[in-house]
Amino acid sequence: MRLSDMLLREDFYKILADTVTEYFHLVHNREVAFSYKKTDGSEKLIVNGMLGFISRFPAPSGLRKFMLAEFNVRGSKLKFLVGKAAALIMSTFPQVGKQQNAYLVGGTLGKNTFISPQNRSIRFFDYDAMTVDCIIKSGFTSKYFVNQLAFRKQYRYDFVLPLLEHGDRWFREIILTGHPLARVTNETQYQKSMQETIICIGQLAADTIAYEESSGYAQGLLTRITELLEEAEHRKHIAYGKQTMQMAQTAMDRIKSHPMPIPTCIGHGDLQSGNIWVDEAGKTWIYDWETAGRRSVWYDSAVLMYSLRRAYGWQDFLSEELPKDIYSCDPQKVRTQDEITVIKAIILMEDILFYLEDMLELPQNWGAQIYDGFANRMWQLLKDF
Ligand SMILES: Nc1ncnc2c1ncn2[C@@H]1O[C@H](COP(=O)(O)OP(=O)(O)O)[C@@H](O)[C@H]1O
Numbered sequence: 541m542r543l544s545d546m547l548l549r550e551d552f553y554k555i556l557a558d559t560v561t562e563y564f565h566l567v568h569n570r571e572v573a574f575s576y577k578k579t580d581g582s583e584k585l586i587v588n589g590m591l592g593f594i595s596r597f598p599a600p601s602g603l604r605k606f607m608l609a610e611f612n613v614r615g616s617k618l619k620f621l622v623g624k625a626a627a628l629i630m631s632t633f634p635q636v637g638k639q640q641n642a643y644l645v646g647g648t649l650g651k652n653t654f655i656s657p658q659n660r661s662i663r664f665f666d667y668d669a670m671t672v673d674c675i676i677k678s679g680f681t682s683k684y685f686v687n688q689l690a691f692r693k694q695y696r697y698d699f700v701l702p703l704l705e706h707g708d709r710w711f712r713e714i715i716l717t718g719h720p721l722a723r724v725t726n727e728t729q730y731q732k733s734m735q736e737t738i739i740c741i742g743q744l745a746a747d748t749i750a751y752e753e754s755s756g757y758a759q760g761l762l763t764r765i766t767e768l769l770e771e772a773e774h775r776k777h778i779a780y781g782k783q784t785m786q787m788a789q790t791a792m793d794r795i796k797s798h799p800m801p802i803p804t805c806i807g808h809g810d811l812q813s814g815n816i817w818v819d820e821a822g823k824t825w826i827y828d829w830e831t832a833g834r835r836s837v838w839y840d841s842a843v844l845m846y847s848l849r850r851a852y853g854w855q856d857f858l859s860e861e862l863p864k865d866i867y868s869c870d871p872q873k874v875r876t877q878d879e880i881t882v883i884k885a886i887i888l889m890e891d892i893l894f895y896l897e898d899m900l901e902l903p904q905n906w907g908a909q910i911y912d913g914f915a916n917r918m919w920q921l922l923k924d925f
């Protein structure tokens with residue numbers, strides 16, 4: 541998530557100051573002052589709005605490593621070069637792209653440490669220790685955090701980063717070298733890592749598979765959607781409540797018309813290429829397990845293989861009559877047309893739930909716009925589903 545989007549969404553500077561103070565209190569047992577006005581004995585930090593980091597000047601060497609890994613833009617050569625140039629320039633001169641000065645008691649931030657605000661958390665990258673501390677943003681609920689922690693404690697696969705240390709609102713892990721898959725420019729490596737990811741989630745699925753009867757499973761989803769929609773209309777004032785209910789109801793009818801056993805498994809929940817990492821040795825890691833949980837075996841594969849998180853993803857998925865790429869975790873590799881209709885309806889309900897939960901885990905009325913954007917897209921696509 542870009543810092544410019546956070547500035548629009550949330551009271552970013554207050555959240556940053558409160559979270560940094562809380563971090564030093566919880567993790568380092570130090571009471572520190574972090575403010576935007578110069579005080580005696582404080583060290584100046586630069587909040588770089590363009591690339592979204594907080595660092596001292598001169599910038600620590602770790603910042604350049606991180607930025608060069610993050611700004612490895614796929615697609616066009618020009619964007620790639622512009623990304624690299626911006627990363628290089630701003631990690632050398634953080635004042636370029638400066639948003640604000642901040643002041644922290646001198647000597648508090650590690651020599652090779654910088655701060656990187658994320659969607660729901662703030663990360664402290666320490667390139668001397670090669671570890672990163674992740675703490676929930678002040679004012680944000682801990683449901684997703686607790687879920688991630690529980691998953692990572694229970695499922696110790698070699699594609700899940702081990703936790704080095706943790707508290708109630710923070711954890712520590714190693715810094716990965718390499719790139720998020722979304723930033724891997726070598727096409728062969730990209731495809732290899734997609735395949736590896738499928739194998740990883742296939743392993744997790746095989747170890748946790750359980751069957752449920754389709755109408756019971758779908759009814760569970762519908763009940764949850766109904767509850768969350770009510771909350772979303774009340775708390776977030778979303779505009780697409782009625783349409784969402786109608787889409788979920790139509791999906792339910794489709795599922796009822798063709799009863800079948802539904803294979804479910806523990807999965808990631810948000811398996812997009814930004815949550816997969818390819819390290820320098822070419823090894824694939826899956827991270828950001830906030831939304832891990834039990835869903836149908838098709839959900840993660842569909843999100844990954846049809847890029848459901850992107851604007852065009854659902855359109856591609858729906859237009860495919862035999863979406864063979866979603867069977868990687870399914871013990872049954874061939875499905876009839878009727879079954880495919882049920883599968884698509886189930887994935888739709890699971891995806892509605894994903895977006896509803898995602899929005900409801902943000903404070904205040906934030907996230908309603910993103911939800912309505914999703915629901916509107918789906919509504920246009922599904923009018924005659
Ligand atoms: N262990 C790590 N090493 C290096 N970078 C990381 C690590 N964990 C997360 N990141 C970076 O931080 C970003 C956000 O982390 P993530 O857990 O996906 O949170 P969010 O919920 O904000 O997406 C990632 O996209 C990645 O760029």
Ligand SMILES: [Mg+2]
Pocket residue numbers: 814815828
């Ligand atoms: Mg992520």
